[in-house]
Amino acid sequence: MPATKPKSAPRRTTIRSAVEDCMADGVCAEAVVARLALHLQTGIRAADLAKIVLDIVPSNARDAERLQEVAGLLRRKPDIFATLRATGAAVRHTRDDGETGAAVVTRLASSFDAAAAISETASVQLASLGDEERLSATTDEVVAWLKQQDFSGTRRDILDIGCGIGRFEHALSNSFNRMIGIDISSRMISIASERCAALGNVELRQTSGLDLSEFDDGSFDCVLAVDSFPYLVLAGMAEGHFDEIARVLKRPGWLALLNYSYRGSLSWDRADVGRLAEAHQMRVVINGEKPFRSWDGEAFLLARGGGTLLRAASSDVEPEAPKIGTDPKEEIMAPGAKKHRPREAARR
Known part of the structure; x- marks a missing residue:
């Protein structure tokens, strides 16, 4: 009688493929x-997942090291893995048939409230593993990158779209004249207000998420959008927000956009950002680079008007992408989808 595989074998194979796919672009173990x-x-437990991770045969020494690190994190922090799953599950990254953009924004506001109630730190970056020190390290890395690009300045006014729990307001507080952080989540604004209570040059507002109508033309030197545009893409509001950003920016002005979407295709994102930049008389200075070690975010830097920045425009040539908004139900790609790698979806 021929031997048969245990019933758990297909499940283990599927999970093993997911692990390999999540590791494919070389991100850190936390990511x-x-x-x-x-x-x-x-519903696999962290300890069982760690065993499957260690069964994977690495293709090189670096992968072997990362597999050990991933398994170690799962074994040392089994409760955290469950918290990450609950936090991630609080926010649905798909759009229902017939669901309006405004309805998506309303739903997301409640979802972000729920995620922040589970874990403040994980709700803005899952790769922090709910650890404040890890989150601070990534925040500092992003801040260092912004300063390297000459994005901040003590005379500059900055608008932060999707400020989350206010981590960039706090980290950049000595590097700008005034910073206004806006978010659709009342709970995140409340957390941010507590964190930034002692900062006289920071203002935090809960807004509708539909536009920037409460701000005058030419109000800001810089606009920062970290992990907020993916949700605008989901709601079909990315183009409208580019209109608004171009309106509220001074000349010269700068837009730092970290993660445009969660579609899993950098070429699509580059094409969309390039078209939007051209339509709004902006210049793409940094075109979807991955400059961070502790986070898999993709960085775009755009200039408007006669400003000069430290970097020359990227000359990358990308394949043709579909027009913006061709798929109103964009979602994060699942492991096993070989064309696009899964990404960590996070808030700020």
Whole structure:
């Protein structure tokens, strides 16, 4: 009688493929754990997942090291893995048939409230693993990158779209004249207000998320959008917000856009950002680079008007992409989708 595989074998194979796919672009172990928490649809325990991770045969020494790191994190922090899964599950990254953009924004506001109630730190970055020190390290890395691009300045007024719990307001507080952080989540604004209570040059507002109508033309030197545009893309409001950003920016003015979407295709994002920049008389200075070690975010930097920045425009040539908004139900790609790698979806 021929031998048969145990019933658990197909499940283990599927999970193994998910692990390999989450590791494919070389991200750090924390980001791999975050991706697994977000994308695995099974109720596997952290300890069992660690065993499957260690069964994978690495293709090189670096992968072997990362597999050990991933397994170690899962074993040392089994409760955190469950928290990450709950935090990620609080926010649905798909759009229903017939769901309006305004309805998506309303739903997301409640979802972000729920995620922040589970874990303040994980709600803005799953790869922090709910750890304040890890979140601060990533925040500092992003801040260093912004300063390297000459984005901040003590005379500059900055608008932060999707400020979350106010981590960039706090970290950049000595590097701008005034910073206004806006968010659709009342709970996140409340947390941000507590964190930034002692900062006289920071203002935090809960807004509708539909536009920037409460701000005058030419109000800001810089606009920062970290992990907020993916939700505008989901709601079909990315183009409208580019209109608004171009309106509220001074000349010269700068837009730092970190993650345009969660579609999993950098070429599509580059094409969309390029078209939007051209339509709004902006110049793409940094075109979807991955400059961060502790986070898998993709960085775009755009200039408007006669400003000069430290970097020359990227000359990357990308393949043709579909027009903006061709798929109103964009969602994060699941592991196993070989064309696009899964990404950590996060808030700020």
